[in-house]
Amino acid sequence: MSDMASAITPREREEAENLEQREFGFWLYLMSDAIIFALLFATYVVMTVGTAGGPSGKDLFSLGHTFAETMTLLCSSITFGMAWLAAKAGRKQQVLMWLMVTFVLGAGFIALEISEFAGMIAVEAGPDRSGFLSAFFALVGTHGLHVSFGLIFILVMSGQIAVRGLNHYSMSRLFRLGLFWHFLDIVWIAIFSIVYLPGLL
Amino acid sequence: MDTTTSKGEPGLRNYLTGFVLALVLTAIPFGLVATGALSRSATLVVIAIAALAQVFVHLRCFLHLSFKDTPRENILAMAFAAVLIFIMVGGSLWIMLDLNARMMI
Secondary structure, eight states, X not given: OHHHHHSOOHHHHHHHHHHHHHHHXXXXXXXXXXXXXXXXXXXXXXXXXXXXXXOOHHHHOOHHHXXXXXXXXXHHHHHHHHHHHHHHTTOHHHHHHHHHHHHHHHHHHHHHXXXXXXHHHHTTOSTTSOHHHHHHHHHHHHHHHHHHHHHHHHHHHHHHHHHHOSOHHHHHHHHHHHHHHHHHHHXXXXXXXXXIHHHHO | OOSSSOSSOOOHHHHHHHHHHHHHHHHHHHHHXXXXXXXXXXXXXXXXXXXXXXXXXXXXXXXXXOTTXXXXXXXXXXXXXXXXXXXXXXXXXXXXXXXXXXXXX
């Protein structure tokens, strides 16, 4: 990007400031999102014992399944990092390739989560079973919805880069998508450390 | 944090370091739960420490936060969110656990 910065016009500077403001705005959104997740975690912790005679985490969670989910999400984080590095180097085809890999891993995560939820609902352990399960589905489901929206974001972003190429605007959007995607991986760390691992102990 | 002017941007090395550290910090708590090597309370402590460490690794290596390059308002916003989370989550848990203890008698 340095060759573009060398001959900067006032209009370009204005646009750059505008993009910086959007990046800050997106950061503020992520912080408010973090507060939503924190409160869902607080609700979950309070409700852990409220199983109403139904199944508890120990009966429902699977360590292998959770590990697979964790690995797909972590790998999608690093492949997104690769897409970002390729974008900084201006290699459009590589960006699109890494974004697709990220998309496939993210979709794999969602598939694992849906199979987990379906398996729980099949054994009468849906969100209507107990306070514990309501809180569980609210927390993990909210994260899953965020990842699903992230997948749509990745598709739109890929289309935009494929058609319009890498410029200041698409770089800024790709950067914000990166913030969102890495943020979701951080929320997942909290989910497996607060929900799954203590539940399985 | 700034896409338009790249200054000392972290590269591949940074991401790979983060990835390896994250793998280790994931393997430790999962391994402990799988083997049951430590007592319940000790395992919980290790899970908490590994999770906190991994959050810092992600912030540093994937989100590239640093006190030097990240704009101050972003750090302030994050510190403010952390204070809110501490008050709301800490307060909720305090009230609910206290209530639970009193209702049990």
